[in-house]
Amino acid sequence: MTRLPPAFQEAEFKKLNSSRPTVIEARYQPLVDALHKYLNQSPCISDLQEVRKRWIGEPRSKKAFGVFVAEPWHWYTYNHGGRNEAQFNIGLCETYLRIGLGFEFTKKRRGNPTAVGAVYSCVKDIIRKKSDSFSKFVVNNQIEIEWCPKDSVAAQYVPTPKVLEWIMNNPQECNWIFIGRLLKRRFDALILDDPAELAGVIETVFFGLRTFWEFGQYATHGRSQTL
Numbered sequence: 001m002t003r004l005p006p007a008f009q010e011a012e013f014k015k016l017n018s019s020r021p022t023v024i025e026a027r028y029q030p031l032v033d034a035l036h037k038y039l040n041q042s043p044c045i046s047d048l049q050e051v052r053k054r055w056i057g058e059p060r061s062k063k064a065f066g067v068f069v070a071e072p073w074h075w076y077t078y079n080h081g082g083r084n085e086a087q088f089n090i091g092l093c094e095t096y097l098r099i100g101l102g103f104e105f106t107k108k109r110r111g112n113p114t115a116v117g118a119v120y121s122c123v124k125d126i127i128r129k130k131s132d133s134f135s136k137f138v139v140n141n142q143i144e145i146e147w148c149p150k151d152s153v154a155a156q157y158v159p160t161p162k163v164l165e166w167i168m169n170n171p172q173e174c175n176w177i178f179i180g181r182l183l184k185r186r187f188d189a190l191i192l193d194d195p196a197e198l199a200g201v202i203e204t205v206f207f208g209l210r211t212f213w214e215f216g217q218y219a220t221h222g223r224s225q226t227l
Contacts, residue, residue: 100180123216
């Protein structure tokens, strides 16, 4: 039987009630390990490191996923090597599970905001060129944006109908931009409780964003690809 992701039931959200990252890490390590096992064999994401060889050479890790970051009332994971690229990201917050593509514009954890900014600009350009297909993907998958203004840790949100406009026209400098599905603790419990349903969302969202991720990475490194 194909491995599935773990379920994210109500109890998993309740365990986020700590401001101590060490507590969050201890509570969620088994669940994140199970999530990594699923992602590292999933057809939508398992070959990321092979693909990344085309612009970075031999990656440090052969596995797609293994990073686990715990923060107060929050944790997230992203693909190996994604810190200074566009990153496939899954994160648990107090009210939702996010699944999508993230861009971290700070220097924490050895970050390079300039490098990430270059990738984001290229991804944005690809979205502009493929705006019709991107818009359909956004609507069909209830894609939203989670973002943090520069010098702020408070997340703000862009609803599905305004996603494309915000990406094209947002003038503000950001610490973080995330484009993806936000599965709400209150409204999406049936998906979060069902590993098969959750796998369907993860694979659909990651597959849909992968084109923009891949073309954006190629463009950032001066490699041309046919759109």
